[in-house]
Amino acid sequence: MAKEERSRKEVVIEYSGSKLRVEVDEKGFYVCPLCGALFVSPRDLVSHIIGHALGLPDNRRASPERP
Numbered sequence: 846m847a848k849e850e851r852s853r854k855e856v857v858i859e860y861s862g863s864k865l866r867v868e869v870d871e872k873g874f875y876v877c878p879l880c881g882a883l884f885v886s887p888r889d890l891v892s893h894i895i896g897h898a899l900g901l902p903d904n905r906r907a908s909p910e911r912p
């Protein structure tokens with residue numbers, strides 16, 4: 846998946862006092878920096894990233910996919 850810097854912006858989200866720098870795509874979806882999955886809310890993304898940290902298999906629930 847190619848990075849499209851032009852249409853994405855970087856935002857900082859906070860979780861339990863930690864700050865995570867992530868990208869938001871042109872449609873407002875939060876992008877997982879590890880696998881590129883898209884999430885509608887920073888909270889969903891954070892829980893997904895925690896899954897990565899714990900070594901869980903990809904759990905991209907009902908995340909919106911690219912059209």
Ligand SMILES: [Zn+2]
Binds near residue numbers: 881882
């Ligand atoms: Zn991910």
